[in-house]
Amino acid sequence: MDSKEMKNQAEYIWNRLDDLAKNDPDAYKKFIEKQMEEQKIFTSSPEPRICLQTKALGNESEIVFINICAWKKIPYPETEDEPVKLFAGMKTSKKLKNGQTETVLPVAINDKLYEECTDTDLNKNALFGLILNLTEDTLKTKISRDYRNYKELYKGDLPADPRTLFITNSQIQNEKDILQMAQTVNSPEDLLKKLSMNEKTENGLDTAKIDTKFEMDELLGKRDEKKSKNKKDLIQEIKETNTDFSHLPRPEHTLTEMPKYNERPAKFVLKIKLPTVSSVAECDLNISEESVELIVEDKYYFTLTFPSAISEDDASAKFNKKTSCLTLNVPLK
Known part of the structure; x- marks a missing residue:
């Protein structure tokens, strides 16, 4: 040019x-303010x-x-x-x-x-x-x-x-x-x-x-992740991976049902041992009211159907770096 x-x-x-500015002063003012705000964001450091x-x-x-x-x-x-x-x-x-x-x-x-x-x-x-x-x-x-x-x-x-x-x-x-x-x-x-x-x-x-x-x-x-009617992702998906995980080993686990106690509802406590995992960022965990699925790329694949329906919206997960153990607390419905 x-x-x-x-x-x-x-x-x-x-x-x-x-x-x-002459025909619509309010629109002019808003336009200028919008440009200045966008410029402020654009030139931010x-x-x-x-x-x-x-x-x-x-x-x-x-x-x-x-x-x-x-x-x-x-x-x-x-x-x-x-x-x-x-x-x-x-x-x-x-x-x-x-x-x-x-x-x-x-x-x-x-x-x-x-x-x-x-x-x-x-x-x-x-x-x-x-x-x-x-x-x-x-x-x-x-x-x-x-x-x-x-x-x-x-x-x-x-x-x-x-x-x-x-x-x-x-x-x-x-x-x-x-x-x-x-x-x-x-x-x-x-x-x-x-x-x-x-x-x-x-x-x-x-x-x-x-x-x-x-x-x-x-x-x-x-x-x-987009929440479907029956699914809730507890840990973000890191990247696309092969959908065939059948060749991966199934990690050791224990599932314990804890009865209702005072204000605390009955729940399942699922502990999964992941000896070669050093961070929760390696895990892709999905849970529904019927089951749980865990994928650790190139390391582990785990799936389990719960004996009773659970409340997936109230589920929580915690990873212990020292023991390389992932613990899920899953309240029953």
């Missing part, structure tokens, strides 16, 4: 805005929340740090069926004098969703499991699930503009390109599209969201 075309577009935009430290499997000398950041710019799932969006940034590696290698990868998630997913240990472990899988896919190497929280919220030096952490090498050529991408808000074409749309909301404004310059590297798992 040459300078003359840009000038004509700018004049057209201002004329349309002037018309809107990722904020460090926690750093996970683990290591590469098969290479004890490689230490992996995952800087998890909350970022308003990452879309929040609009429905329970919409996949969670995780955004992996640019990795950096450094060779240390002792022969070890430090690899650092930034990962971003919507700020509101991060708070929701870290409110309980079960949800937090499931989220971190998704992030570990994304890290493996990004680094193209297997990493240990035996992670710990790094002593600082962020490993390394946080850049003055943290958004530059999430621009991949293929998207940039030089420092000028980085700044241009980090500061881009809306193009004139986007604004023209908004102003000329025939379909309006009830307040007369277009509801189309701003298109970002960044694409999510991975769509992993789901925030909440």
Whole structure:
């Protein structure tokens, strides 16, 4: 687009805005407020929340740090069926004098969703499991699930503009390109599209969201699996796997019926031993009022029909890392 075309577009935009301001001041005010709010979100920066430290499997000398950041710019799932969006940034590696290698990868998630997913240990472990899988896919190497929280919220030096952490090498050529991408808000074409749309909301404004310059590297798992009439997912699905699990071993288990006691309803307590499992993030657990199904990819497959109908909505699960035992408390109906 040459300078003359840009000038004509700018004049057209201002004329349309002037018309809107004269003919419908309220709609003009709402339109401007909406643009400013979207611009605020679009130009927001990722904020460090926690750093996970683990290591590469098969290479004890490689230490992996995952800087998890909350970022308003990452879309929040609009429905329970919409996949969670995780955004992996640019990795950096450094060779240390002792022969070890430090690899650092930034990962971003919507700020509101991060708070929701870290409110309980079960949800937090499931989220971190998704992030570990994304890290493996990004680094193209297997990493240990035996992670710990790094002593600082962020490993390394946080850049003055943290958004530059999430621009991949293929998207940039030089420092000028980085700044241009980090500061881009809306193009004139986007604004023209908004102003000329025939379909309006009830307040007369277009509801189309701003298109970002960044694409999510991975769509992993789901925030909440769609609840069917008879099913409830207790642990998020991490990724699609082969649906034939008949070749996997069935883990040892015990099922105990606990009678009603005072205010506590009668319940089943199911304990499943998973000796090679180190984290609940490896587990995919589904439960209905008649049965329970557990899948640990490439390790275990377990299914059980309950002797009596249970209340799946009140079921809870807890994983003990020390004993590698998954315990389900399932109230009877």
